[in-house]
Amino acid sequence: MQYIINGLSLGAIYALFALGLSISWAGLNILNLAHGAVFMAGALTAWWLTTTVPAVPFAVVLVLAVAVCAAIGLLMELLIFRRIRRQSTDEGQQTLATVIATVATSSLLIAIASQITRNQPQGLPQSAFVVESYTVWGVRVTNIQIIILVCAALASWAVAWFIKRSKQGQALRALSVDRDMATLLGVSTDRLSMATMAGAGAMAGLAGVLLAVQTNAVDAHMGEVLLFKAFAIIIIAGVGSIGATVAAAFALAMVETLVAAYWISSMRDVVVFALIMGFLILRPQGIASRAWQRA
């Protein structure tokens, strides 16, 4: 039962992270390989804030870290993706340039982070967040886990509502199918792209801070492992489908927590990548049959 709680909070973090990745892929056709680095940037910002200015309340740290990551996402859209879109001649070249740009951004962010942390993993100071645990029905639940679950639930619900109900969300789906057509229909594609990238960045950053507090570890490379797990999640679920992504995120986290003792990490990676390949070969649209992105 303890495992289930731990699995749930891990799943919540996976879900937050994967959702951000999913909407940038589905909505903007961007394979954001820098998503993990943004996640790490959130954690890093939290670390830096709490170590430089210890008296800052956690809520402020959280908001600032999320804001920083949203800003990173926004900058990526403004400085990189928008320019590439404007000057690319065909879809293939644009996609390639975008992927390479995200890879380079990831390298850049990680290298900067390595420089700041002096290539050492860091921990959050005690004062950053006081972990309290409660025992409910014989199960230990910490306050951070509750916060994680609440945040993830709110964020998922917000994203789902946005995509399905709001005008901008519908516009995003139109965008993913045909950008030019969407522009003709009056969608402000540029603003939508900014909002999506900022939102994705925010979600990654939030996940980063929460995980950093949960595990009390901040490391320049902490986003890499998670990135490919997230890809597995969104591909299995179906890129763009919110509910399935959240479900898959929890499923993966549960499996990891429950089977952790029996799995060597390298075998786990083998399975993760085999799953990605398998799904892409056999069912690229994922489990959710009505994914709004054509595979």
Next chain:
Amino acid sequence: MSALVLDDVKVHFGGVRALDGVSFSVEPGELCGVVGPNGSGKTTMINAISRATKITSGEISFDGTPISKVHRYRLSRIGMARTFQAIRLVPDLTARNNILLAAEQKNRRAGVDGARRPATVIVDELMERFGLDAIRDELPGVLSYGTQRRVEIVRALATQPRLLLLDEPVAGMNHTERGEITQILRELHADGLTMLIIEHDLRMLLNISDRLIVLNFGKLLAEGEPHATAKLPDVQRAYLGGTRD
């Protein structure tokens, strides 16, 4: 034997019935015009014939052979060529190379004397005949819209087709350009090339077609002699009260 036969062809995308049971045939040497309001299924029909889109049911035959299971790239090898609604020229290749690309695929059938002519010869002849010599070495980006369309049609001709499908060849053109393209189509018709032309410009089609087919909501609304067909009340209604320029 008909050059092209469509037999109860249906193309459904999810809930949309783009083509809903269309049947007609095109005789060898005929110039068949296809008109219809936006969304009537014209482009879907060309896509279905050229295998750019899958058919949900029905059969299409080319020269007596069913082609709904044939690989896309084999179609030009058996003599079917098409142009696209939006001009698709390869931007990195010169006009000549765009046409050479088509000529050098395995489309070449034996000439009159039984020998296969080299692709370069075919290309040079075609470019000279249709007045493209001057712009041989230009990239598509610098060419006028009318010239681009001419290159595209000549490129299709370079595959030595027996059936040419044209999707709105004069769309967006000014009067002069329209006249040039129409003249080319007349010449090809006189050569005996079978053609199926989709167009919005009803007047242009009335001038050159042997037969007119009218689509509406994915179904065949009317077909027959162009002028008579165009005057049918159903057809006039479909176009909301008159011919379109």
Next chain:
Amino acid sequence: MIDFFTANAPLLRNISVLALLGYSVHLALRAGVFSFATIGFFALSGYLSANLLLAGWAWPVVLALTVVVGFILALLISPVLTRLRHLYLAMATLAFTLFIQSLAFSWDTYTGGAQGLFAVPRVLPIGFMLALVAVVVLLTWATSRGRLGRATAAVRHDELLSASLGVNTNGNQAGAFAASAAVGAAAGFVQVSTTGVFGPENVSFGMVVQSLTVLVVGGALYWAGPLVGAVIIGVLPLYLTNAGNWSLILQAVVVLLIVVYQPDGVIGIVKRAVHWLVRFVRPRSDTSVPDTDTVKAGER
């Protein structure tokens, strides 16, 4: 002359491997195949070569075998390619590469696990290594022209159009993917037979980044792009010895600047500079650049 080679052997070896990796990605990319599988084939070949060389096989046989294995394996996988669009293909090939990496960690017997394999006989003479690179460059150049070059450019731009003209798009892309795999395999062989070691650090996501960097810096679609890129990336570390993270930062910034502002890479920059220079020195009314067979060019 020989002295120059031996003195600079590590540098030449680096450049050679980088060039081969770059060409591997290039060959797939110029046909419109978004393959990140290069490092996967690099790894397969590296481990296979290491095992065979350790077992005493003659190096020409090993080279031939790994290249053929890579080629055939790629052909077998290629039907999958045709069904996946850009990003999904990129993801699938990336997963393939990382799958191979994770296999490398866990399948200890053949891969030496986390430590990798070492003490492999370094039997490849420098001359042959450079000759191999030269052959790949030459073949790439030759196939970028003429009939195959035109067909490949067309397939890259517009599959539907190419098919309507009679080009066997699936065959063209399968061939490109197989060629890409073969060259990637050659790179793996060279890496092992010149350094004597092969381990997980050769199969990392970082290596994927390296191969992409080489390609993009040189000029992704030019036949000489990977060569130029390899020389630049290979030589750069010499001037950044103690930079540590700063060299990584610099590399990332350079790639970003190129991808965003100069997508045609260094070759594109040079071409534009020469063009501008020519116009400056000899101003004429006709400034269109004649193009006969240059398929990769972006002479717009």
